[in-house]
Amino acid sequence: MQKEEYxxxxxxxxxxxxxxGSHDINHAxxxxxxxxxxSLNExxxxNKIIDFASLLHDVGDRKLCTDQESxxxxxxxxxxxxxxxxxxVDGIIFIIMHVSFSSEVQNDEKELASQFIKELYVVQDADRLDAIGAIGIARAFAYGGKSSRQLYDSSLFDANxxxxxxxSSQIIQSNVLESETSLHSKQTNLEQFFEKLHESEGADLTALIGQPRQPNSNQTTIHHFFDKLLHISSMLKTQSAKEIAKERQHLMIDFLKQFIIEWDGL
Structure with missing residues (x-):
């Protein structure tokens, strides 16, 4: 991409x-x-399609507009x-139409037929990396504030x-300590849960936190991490993105644990 094109x-x-701040030009x-x-490792x-599609990837995002086709x-x-x-042009439009998290959750990307599928994966991974880590935390709360979401409501876990x-439901996790009544035991249960998340580096977290879910405007910002953001590292396609995601994933897990400890007064 030439400077004039950029x-x-x-x-x-x-x-x-x-x-x-969550979906502004700086994100692009x-x-x-x-x-x-x-792309250096793929x-x-x-690369021209990657350059243009990465800058244009949010044009038509349903969070930003009501008429995607226009x-x-x-x-x-x-x-x-x-x-x-x-x-x-067709390659760039293909990427823009399929880059989103919701597109992958709703559709089987294995069935996508395009000569630009590898370019899609690069742009998709880049977009998802910007949704996790320190930037991801900041963006989540920026979007939550814009959408008037609550920060949290203590409904992620039961009382113990x-x-x-x-x-919409709760399940008992066999790898979390049995419930106790003391604050110390409650915090131990919580810390064990988050340690399991750390140990699952890059792996599918469905067994721990359920399937990825579509964003829900009624949910809190902290719930959004468990519905979507913590799943991202296991959905990345390129090896380079997977490596970058490791540190960002651990940072989010540590943040969430500390947030809940402080919120619930443990």
Whole structure:
């Protein structure tokens, strides 16, 4: 991507992106930089498509607009206006349409047929890396504030921290200590639960926290970590992203444990 092209894309997305901190133009720039970093270790990629798609990936996001098809058409018109050929335009639109977490949860990506599937995985991983770690924590609370979500409501665990919320119900976790009544035992239960999360580095966390779930406007921001953000590291496609995610995942787990300890006065 040439500097002139970069500037044109930034000007275009400045009118398309949210002005609040979780989905603003700075998010697009971070994803662009992360995608470039990831692509260095992935062979035979179309880097021009990755550059454009990473900057444009949130145009048409259902959180930011009500008419996705109109947003995709604006991207098509913009790309054609700067002289991009139809094959590249189609590749960029393909990535924008399939990059989101909800797209993967709702659809079987194994069935996606495109010559640009590897480019999709790079942009997708870059976007997801920006949703976890320190930046991810900040973005989650920024979006939660914008959406008037509660921070937390103490409903993740039962009174003794021996069972964990999964969607609308709770299940007893066999790898968490049996319930006790003392504060010390409650904190021990909680710490054991989070230690299991640490030990599951990069693995599917379904057995511990249930399936990934669609964002729910009625849930708290802390619930959002368990519904979505903690699942991200196991959904990454590129090896480079998986390595970067390790530290970010541990940071989130430590933050969540400390948050709940402080919130519940343990």
């Amino acid at each position: 500037d044109l894309v930034l000007h275009f997305i400045s009118n398309e992106m949210s002005k609040e 720039i971070r994803v662009f930089r992360l995608a470039r970093k990831l 062979p035979s990629l179309n 947003a995709y058409n604006r991207v098509r018109l913009f790309l054609r206006s700067i002289g991009m050929d139809s094959e590249l 921290y021996s069972s964990f919320y999964q969607g």
